[in-house]
Amino acid sequence: MNPGSTGMDSLDTLVVWCGALAAVAAATGMLWRLGRVVRQIAHRVEGFSEDWQGTEPRPGVPGREGVMARLCGIEERLTAVEHELRPNSGSSMRDAIDRVDRRTLRIAPDADN
Template sequence: MSSTATGVVAVDMLVIWSVAAAAAATGLGLLWRMTRGVRQIVGRVDEFVDDWRGTVDRPGVPGRPGVMARLDGIESRLGSVEHELHPNSGGSLRDAVDRVDVRTRQIAADAE
């Protein structure tokens, strides 16, 4: 018999099972803590994917368009702005500025 045994088999078995249960619980706790970082990263990746793809409407929460849909909207608005900055058939802001410039020159020449 070893010097650490109590001599009572039931007590020895209880001690052995208690130590095993404590070790298993400690191992599970450490495993849970180690996976917490991985779970946080997975959650952030999931949020990124939702932002990239967009979300649909659900009760109480409006949907959001994804990145590509938002970029398409930005490009179409930018196209409208560019249309106004270049001379065309007379309807752009640039054409209006050019007409005002010509009239101002005529008024300035007449005033001299």
Template sequence: MSEGTTGVIAVDTVVVWSVAAGAIVAGLGLLWQMTRGVRRVLGRVDEFVDDWQGVPPRPGVSGRPGVMSRLDGIEERLGRVEHELHPNSGGSLRDAVDRVDVRTRQIAADASE
């Protein structure tokens, strides 16, 4: 009888298969943990891509525009605000403030006379 065996072939076979099954289960558990982390990262990447590209509407859920669409809207609104801050054809806020300033000076000059 060699060392490390019981001498009973059936018992030795069960021990070997039990150790092998335990190693396989441990390996599968480790593999499961690794794939869980990878799936979590891939889920976050998927969310980022959805935010970047936008999401079309579907039943019960409104759509969201992507980053480029939102930036385009921001630039458009900023252009409208800038248009109001500079003198132009007389219709901007700046033109209105300048007209009020001129009238106020005239009224102040008339009151001081």
């Protein structure tokens, strides 16, 4: 110890170092938690991107089509269903129902007619 110094100087230095250590530990903990949140967000963004673009098949894991390819498939199926619901050249389900209705009316006419 210095002849003019007291034990209080070393105690003050110890308190300052402990405070600095506590601040560094708190900052490290906050950065750790922030890093976890950033990783979780990045994982979700990656999952969304894979769903949107689709994935290639891997060994043991089947591939998946992207959103746009699946929407195209839905539109094609919807077009086929719409074709069946509108009268056309006689091959749609609507035409078959209309034929059955006409035949049924000939066999048993409605009481209203």
